[in-house]
Structures are given as structure tokens and as C-alpha cells.
Amino acid sequence: MAVRNILWIMCDQLRFDYLSCAGHPSIRTPNIDALAARGVRFTRAYVQSPICGPSRMSFYTGRYVRSHGSTWNGFPLRAGEPTLGDHLNEIGVRNVLVGKTHMKADLEGMRRLGIDPGTTIGVHVSQCGFEPYERDDGLHPDGPYSPNPPYDDYLRQHGFDAANPWEHWANSADGEAGAILSGWLLAHADKAARVPEERSETAYMTNRAMQFMREANADGRPWCLHLSYIKPHWPYIVPAPYHDMYGADDVVPVVRSDREKRDPHPVYASYMQERFSEVFARPGVRERVIPAYMGLITQIDDHLGRLFAFLDEEGLADSTMIVFTSDHGDYLGDHWLGEKELFHEVSAKIPLIVADPSPDADVTRGTVSDALVEAIDLAPTFLDAFGGRPKPHILEGRSLMPLVRGEDWQRRYVISEYDYSMRRARTDNGVPIADCRMTMVFDGRWKLTHVEGFQPMLHDLDSDPDEFVDLGADDAHACVRDRLYAAMFAWARTPKSRITVSDADIAAAYGRELDANILIGYWDEADVDAARAERRSRDGDKPG
The missing domain is CATH 3.40.720.10 (Alkaline Phosphatase, subunit A)
Structure with a gap:
């Protein structure tokens, strides 16, 4: 409803x-x-x-x-x-x-x-x-x-x-x-x-x-x-x-x-x-x-x-x-x-x-x-x-x-980003404007903050809910940092930059070159006829 x-x-x-x-x-x-x-x-x-x-x-x-x-x-x-x-x-x-x-x-x-x-x-x-x-x-x-x-x-x-x-x-x-x-x-x-x-x-x-x-x-x-x-x-x-x-x-x-x-x-x-x-x-x-x-x-x-x-x-x-x-x-x-x-x-x-x-x-x-x-x-x-x-x-x-x-779905982590180029942290630390970026990934317990050019910050909200203890340089938590960095990189590799064509549009257009008489890779008319017959059989004799 x-x-x-x-x-x-x-x-x-x-x-x-x-x-x-x-x-x-x-x-x-x-x-x-x-x-x-x-x-x-x-x-x-x-x-x-x-x-x-x-x-x-x-x-x-x-x-x-x-x-x-x-x-x-x-x-x-x-x-x-x-x-x-x-x-x-x-x-x-x-x-x-x-x-x-x-x-x-x-x-x-x-x-x-x-x-x-x-x-x-x-x-x-x-x-x-x-x-x-x-x-x-x-x-x-x-x-x-x-x-x-x-x-x-x-x-x-x-x-x-x-x-x-x-x-x-x-x-x-x-x-x-x-x-x-x-x-x-x-x-x-x-x-x-x-x-x-x-x-x-x-x-x-x-x-x-x-x-x-x-x-x-x-x-x-x-x-x-x-x-x-x-x-x-x-x-x-x-x-x-x-x-x-x-x-x-x-x-x-x-x-x-x-x-x-x-x-x-x-x-x-x-x-x-x-x-x-x-x-x-x-x-x-x-x-x-x-x-x-x-x-x-x-x-x-x-x-x-x-x-x-x-x-x-x-x-x-x-x-x-x-x-x-x-x-x-x-x-x-x-x-x-x-x-x-x-x-x-x-x-x-x-x-x-x-x-x-x-x-x-x-x-x-x-x-x-x-x-x-x-x-x-x-x-x-x-x-x-x-x-x-x-x-x-x-x-x-x-x-x-x-x-x-009443239904359920689970998200493995949340992402937040920040550009600090307009704050003194840039000039205090001599960071180029293009590098003044931070990204947080949080999985519900562990919160990693990637800071370009610096070691990360890491907090365990189970044992440290007040976020007082930064474990970003702690060797004992290298595996946690690696796991959260892998999640961050997976997120970074999947930008939604193709916004003009949907996945459904792509699925509908797949294999349609033959319908448009774009005959790439065919040897002769018999090849084309055979391909069209196969297409009609696959689509149940539906046109186009």
C-alpha cells in the first residue's frame, strides 16, 4: 500500500x-x-x-x-x-x-x-x-x-x-x-x-x-x-x-x-x-x-x-x-x-x-x-x-x-566522508588540498577512519563505547584494519557513475544488434538466417 x-x-x-x-x-x-x-x-x-x-x-x-x-x-x-x-x-x-x-x-x-x-x-x-x-x-x-x-x-x-x-x-x-x-x-x-x-x-x-x-x-x-x-x-x-x-x-x-x-x-x-x-x-x-x-x-x-x-x-x-x-x-x-x-x-x-x-x-x-x-x-x-x-x-x-x-535486510557497514581542506588541519599539517579527505567505515562495532597520507584511526565501540582509545597504530588490530580497508576499497570500486542507463535497460538491449541489422562477425546470408531462426526460437517467436 x-x-x-x-x-x-x-x-x-x-x-x-x-x-x-x-x-x-x-x-x-x-x-x-x-x-x-x-x-x-x-x-x-x-x-x-x-x-x-x-x-x-x-x-x-x-x-x-x-x-x-x-x-x-x-x-x-x-x-x-x-x-x-x-x-x-x-x-x-x-x-x-x-x-x-x-x-x-x-x-x-x-x-x-x-x-x-x-x-x-x-x-x-x-x-x-x-x-x-x-x-x-x-x-x-x-x-x-x-x-x-x-x-x-x-x-x-x-x-x-x-x-x-x-x-x-x-x-x-x-x-x-x-x-x-x-x-x-x-x-x-x-x-x-x-x-x-x-x-x-x-x-x-x-x-x-x-x-x-x-x-x-x-x-x-x-x-x-x-x-x-x-x-x-x-x-x-x-x-x-x-x-x-x-x-x-x-x-x-x-x-x-x-x-x-x-x-x-x-x-x-x-x-x-x-x-x-x-x-x-x-x-x-x-x-x-x-x-x-x-x-x-x-x-x-x-x-x-x-x-x-x-x-x-x-x-x-x-x-x-x-x-x-x-x-x-x-x-x-x-x-x-x-x-x-x-x-x-x-x-x-x-x-x-x-x-x-x-x-x-x-x-x-x-x-x-x-x-x-x-x-x-x-x-x-x-x-x-x-x-x-x-x-x-x-x-x-x-x-x-x-x-x-516487518521484513529484514542487513547492511554490513556504513560509509561517511569528509573534506577538511577548509580547516586548519590542512595548513597545520601541510596537506595538499586534493589530499584533505577522510573516509569512515563502520561495521557496527569497529570504526575505521582513513585519513589520506596518515595512519588511520580505529575505535572498538564494544570495549570502548566512548571512543577514547585510538587503535589505528596498534599492531594487535592489524587484521581488523585490513578487513575494514577491504570493505572500504570494495565500496570505492563500485561508484554509481552510470546514471543514464539502468541495469534493466542493459538487459533489454543485450544481443539486439541483429535486430538493428548490425551484422558483425557473420560469414554470409545463411549465417544470418540461422542466427535469426535461433533468436526466434529462444524468444518464443516474439518479434524484436
């Missing part, structure tokens, strides 16, 4: 373990928990790159970073790269965006192909295959991703005027004597954002999603709506009453060890020296920032409760599959790091919940799956859910629908 619609919710920089259904001891996420109770919660889901842009391009194409080529934030996805929107449009499904994509258009490639960004096809290509009902990447509203977002105009219309309302109101706090305190600065994370909660980004995007669904419900065409929140990504500042909902007592102990600082891998050592890492090592920083991070998550949860009630009221709940996830995690000081970008669990593993309303999924409702899954699995999952034809020559992920509907 195919679903009618899909609501695909993505948070930005939400760790897998900051949900109460995932075991966090104090955060309150009752609506996300309720979603998990009526779906499948995947506990071992991994992104294809632990940074916004490349991760999202893998979500939106269903392809590994090595295949789509957008290896860092702001590196354009090349014009012509097939996207989820292309596959859904072919079967009559709208692929709609409300929120963030971090997509930067390949304007040079579009000019080369004569594609005008203002045309229908130009919008499709430049918006990563989405119909942009509301594009807003936040973060840098005057920058290259989504300049002049409608949210700025919305704030102005409600009396919150400024040259940059997003920063001036939604991401700043009030200080003494009328001072405005920047939410970019971690010192102000304990203060309330200046914007009223009902005018905040999270509330606004939720309203816009409901507005789209109301219009689309009247239109009647099936849709996939990507509701992509820009929080709990920094700036870590949240409006009242969420700013003081949590306190220092709610902050879980930091996961780091002095052992990690003794002779660390050179690339890891450079990341520990990044400003965003050093600040989280200061006393008191986590206790100030993490309560705001938790408040941002609970705010999202509250608005999801509003959204789920709307689905019920509009009669959409029984025909809409809901998928909840994140584009990567956040170190928050764990492992002496800030931000994301390396392959520890808190960075590369994500929350993933799939709630399929169809009776076919009743058998797994409320269950937890420990299958190894990847972000690229969502694109083929959505195509499958809508009843579309599989495209394994393009989509490198695997549909999760069998797992959601």
Missing part, C-alpha cells in the same frame, strides 16, 4: 541522544517520543558527511559525497545531478521545501547549459529539486544561500524592524541600558532571545508548513514536504520561556578523557585547537550553552505537537508518512571538540524515526531497530513509499520500507 503524502522533518545539528525516547535523562520531547511510539526508531543511522552542506546533498540526491561532488559548505551541487525532486516529479509527486537546504546553486554550470535560474526548470535545478514554498537557511540571511528571506519581512510586518531582523531580534538578547547582545556569543546563551516565541523562526516555519499543507490538501496532488528547521544549530539562543527551562543540573557529564590529548592523531589534534573546540573546554561554557540547546529542542517538540494535531484536524494523519531526522550532530564539548565534522558517534550518528500510517507497518509500530542505515536511504525509501520504480543505478541507498513493514 503506497502512502499518499510524506512529511519529512529535519532538524539542524540535533544530536541522536538529545531526545527523551533516546534515553536523555532530563530533556522533554513528548511529541517526538509519541511519533517514535507509532513508528520505527532507528538507533544506528549515519550521515554521509558530518557537516551541513555535503550531508544534505547526500540526503537530497540519495548518493554518496564521492558521487555528487559537493564536498563542503558552499561547494555547489553540479547542475544536472539527479535529485529526489527529479525522481518524485516523474511519478507526479510534488517535492516541496519549507526551511533550510544549505544548497548553493551551480550558476556557472547553469550558464554553460543555457539554464535561466528564473525559469521553472532553473528554479528546480538551483533549489536542489525542491519547489521552494519557503526557503530560509538562517545563519547568514544576507549571505549566499537564502538572501532576503521572507522571515525578515515577516518580522518587520510585526514591528520588529532592523537592517537584519533575523540577527537583531531572533538571535540577540536584551542587555543593560538598552544594549543588544549578540546570540553568536556563547556568553549570552542563558538569556532570552528578543523575539517573542510566537514570532520565532521555529514557530514561523511550522506555520508555513501548515499553510502549505492546507493549500495542498485542497489541490489534491500527493506531496513530499521537507520541513527543515534551522535549529538547534547555533546561535545557541532561544526565546522565553524556553531560555531558562533547563539549567546546569540538566547538563549530562562531558564525554572526554585526558587520554585523547596524549599523542592524538595529527588531524584530530588540529580540530582540538580550533576556536570552536577550545571555547567548549572552558569551565562553565557547557553549563551555559547546553540548557539553551535543550530549550531549542523542546521548542521544536512543542511545535511538532501543534503540527501533528493539525494533521489530525485536516484529515491527513492516516495518509501521511512522517520521517524525523537531523543532518548531523554536535560535539558540545565532547572529545574536546565543538561543532561537528569528525566521525565520533555524537557527530556522525543521527536520530531517525519513520512513522508509516499504513496497516502494512502495524507489525513494527513502536519498535526500535538497530539496523545499520544511512542518510542516503531516505531518497529510495520515499520513492518506494510512493510506489515509484526503484533506481539502483542512481540511488546508492536502500529503501527502508521493508524494515518499516
Whole structure:
């Protein structure tokens, strides 16, 4: 039974373990928990790159970073790269965006192909295959991703005027004597954002999603709506009453060890020296920032409760599959790091919940799956859910629908990639730009990180779940490294580069030269007649 619609919710920089259904001891996420109770919660889901842009391009194409080529934030996805929107449009499904994509258009490639960004096809290509009902990447509203977002105009219309309302109101706090305190600065994370909660980004995007669904419900065409929140990504500042909902007592102990600082891998050592890492090592920083991070998550949860009630009221709940996830995690000081970008669990593993309303999924409702899954699995999952034809020559992920509907499949390992050429690890270590690449392969226990030009990193998550002990140079684990390298090389040898012709097309075309009177290797007319007779006999006298 195919679903009618899909609501695909993505948070930005939400760790897998900051949900109460995932075991966090104090955060309150009752609506996300309720979603998990009526779906499948995947506990071992991994992104294809632990940074916004490349991760999202893998979500939106269903392809590994090595295949789509957008290896860092702001590196354009090349014009012509097939996207989820292309596959859904072919079967009559709208692929709609409300929120963030971090997509930067390949304007040079579009000019080369004569594609005008203002045309229908130009919008499709430049918006990563989405119909942009509301594009807003936040973060840098005057920058290259989504300049002049409608949210700025919305704030102005409600009396919150400024040259940059997003920063001036939604991401700043009030200080003494009328001072405005920047939410970019971690010192102000304990203060309330200046914007009223009902005018905040999270509330606004939720309203816009409901507005789209109301219009689309009247239109009647099936849709996939990507509701992509820009929080709990920094700036870590949240409006009242969420700013003081949590306190220092709610902050879980930091996961780091002095052992990690003794002779660390050179690339890891450079990341520990990044400003965003050093600040989280200061006393008191986590206790100030993490309560705001938790408040941002609970705010999202509250608005999801509003959204789920709307689905019920509009009669959409029984025909809409809901998928909840994140584009990567956040170190928050764990492992002496800030931000994301390396392959520890808190960075590369994500929350993933799939709630399929169809009776076919009743058998797994409320269950937890420990299958190894990847972000690229969502694109083929959505195509499958809508009843579309599989495209394994393009989509490198695997549909999760069998797992959601009680069948089983196993993946031997997951892959994630990262290009660190834009970080100090390149200049600290004198690495050529072309060699600034890392690849993780993880089999559910052993996690190997290949770093071009260096020894690998290796962690055993069974004996060392906190990933404190790097076994990359340990002779006793040479066999494990060899096995994981063999898996990585097998993956590297099987790129999905032939995307214009499917395996089915090849099978159908095999041996058809004779039908086209391409007579290669025949001696005379008798040879040709005999070959044609043999062909008719083999095909059961079917023409062509």
C-alpha cells in the first residue's frame, strides 16, 4: 500500500541522544517520543558527511559525497545531478521545501547549459529539486544561500524592524541600558532571545508548513514536504520561556578523557585547537550553552505537537508518512571538540524515526531497530513509499520500507566522508588540498577512519563505547584494519557513475544488434538466417 503524502522533518545539528525516547535523562520531547511510539526508531543511522552542506546533498540526491561532488559548505551541487525532486516529479509527486537546504546553486554550470535560474526548470535545478514554498537557511540571511528571506519581512510586518531582523531580534538578547547582545556569543546563551516565541523562526516555519499543507490538501496532488528547521544549530539562543527551562543540573557529564590529548592523531589534534573546540573546554561554557540547546529542542517538540494535531484536524494523519531526522550532530564539548565534522558517534550518528500510517507497518509500530542505515536511504525509501520504480543505478541507498513493514535486510557497514581542506588541519599539517579527505567505515562495532597520507584511526565501540582509545597504530588490530580497508576499497570500486542507463535497460538491449541489422562477425546470408531462426526460437517467436 503506497502512502499518499510524506512529511519529512529535519532538524539542524540535533544530536541522536538529545531526545527523551533516546534515553536523555532530563530533556522533554513528548511529541517526538509519541511519533517514535507509532513508528520505527532507528538507533544506528549515519550521515554521509558530518557537516551541513555535503550531508544534505547526500540526503537530497540519495548518493554518496564521492558521487555528487559537493564536498563542503558552499561547494555547489553540479547542475544536472539527479535529485529526489527529479525522481518524485516523474511519478507526479510534488517535492516541496519549507526551511533550510544549505544548497548553493551551480550558476556557472547553469550558464554553460543555457539554464535561466528564473525559469521553472532553473528554479528546480538551483533549489536542489525542491519547489521552494519557503526557503530560509538562517545563519547568514544576507549571505549566499537564502538572501532576503521572507522571515525578515515577516518580522518587520510585526514591528520588529532592523537592517537584519533575523540577527537583531531572533538571535540577540536584551542587555543593560538598552544594549543588544549578540546570540553568536556563547556568553549570552542563558538569556532570552528578543523575539517573542510566537514570532520565532521555529514557530514561523511550522506555520508555513501548515499553510502549505492546507493549500495542498485542497489541490489534491500527493506531496513530499521537507520541513527543515534551522535549529538547534547555533546561535545557541532561544526565546522565553524556553531560555531558562533547563539549567546546569540538566547538563549530562562531558564525554572526554585526558587520554585523547596524549599523542592524538595529527588531524584530530588540529580540530582540538580550533576556536570552536577550545571555547567548549572552558569551565562553565557547557553549563551555559547546553540548557539553551535543550530549550531549542523542546521548542521544536512543542511545535511538532501543534503540527501533528493539525494533521489530525485536516484529515491527513492516516495518509501521511512522517520521517524525523537531523543532518548531523554536535560535539558540545565532547572529545574536546565543538561543532561537528569528525566521525565520533555524537557527530556522525543521527536520530531517525519513520512513522508509516499504513496497516502494512502495524507489525513494527513502536519498535526500535538497530539496523545499520544511512542518510542516503531516505531518497529510495520515499520513492518506494510512493510506489515509484526503484533506481539502483542512481540511488546508492536502500529503501527502508521493508524494515518499516516487518521484513529484514542487513547492511554490513556504513560509509561517511569528509573534506577538511577548509580547516586548519590542512595548513597545520601541510596537506595538499586534493589530499584533505577522510573516509569512515563502520561495521557496527569497529570504526575505521582513513585519513589520506596518515595512519588511520580505529575505535572498538564494544570495549570502548566512548571512543577514547585510538587503535589505528596498534599492531594487535592489524587484521581488523585490513578487513575494514577491504570493505572500504570494495565500496570505492563500485561508484554509481552510470546514471543514464539502468541495469534493466542493459538487459533489454543485450544481443539486439541483429535486430538493428548490425551484422558483425557473420560469414554470409545463411549465417544470418540461422542466427535469426535461433533468436526466434529462444524468444518464443516474439518479434524484436
